[in-house]
Amino acid sequence: MEAKYCKESRIVKMSHVLPPDTNTHGTLFGGKLMSYIDDVASLSATRHSHRTVVTASTDSVHFLSPITPNDAVMLESYVVSTGRTSMEVFVKVIAENLYTGERRISATSFLTLVALDENNKPVPVPPVIPTTKEETKLHELAPQRAEMRKARRAESKEFASYLTTEDYHEQTKCET
Template structure:
């Protein structure tokens, strides 16, 4: 499988920030930005693999600067590293004040996507070739992020095994019942 350059998977989306997209502080809803991030990230992964992709993880979304009503928001993504069937996508969010031209990095994110075939089975993806300083740095640090991702995933699986699917599990919890009894006795 022939390697592809990071730039071949680059997606850039720019949008206005409108009042319905903002919270009570007049800044872009985090959830709205997260939807933009997942959207452009999946487009980069699809462009790189030329297959359907599924989101395997969102490692982080770091909100660094607020995005305000007077701003446009540019969400840029590209594949920075690949495994056998997975692609790590970096997403950079740039806010630009439309009246002053001032630009700032507002958020960054790393997501992992897996390419799948028509039976939803993972399939191999091409390796990636970084070119720019930014791409090289992100590519070099990818094994470290992958290690953290594996550790966090195992911890999440262990925690999920502990969790209940019963929506009333807190009422059945013996510790909770004991605490409630103690509180009632003190009252």
């Protein structure tokens, strides 16, 4: 399978931040931003693999600065690393003050998406080739992030074994 350049999967999406998109602090809802992040990540992974994809994990979303209705929000995503069937996608969120032109990094996130065949089974994906300084650094650090992701998944599985699916009211009933 022939490798592809990171830039071939690059997606850029820009949106107004409107009052209905904001919380009581007058900043963009975190959930709204997370939805945008998942959307652009899935587009990058689909562009890279030319397959249907599913989000396997979101490592984290680091909210670094608030995004307000004076801003436009721009998301840039691309595949930075691949496994056999998975793709790690980096999403950079930039807020741009529409009145001053000032830009700032407002959030970053890494997501893992898996390519699927017609039967929803994982399929191999092409490797990536970084070319810019940013792409190269993210690509070099990918194995460390993969190890941390693996450890967090194991912790989540163990934690889930202690959880119940019983209704809260069933758990708190007292016998009389």
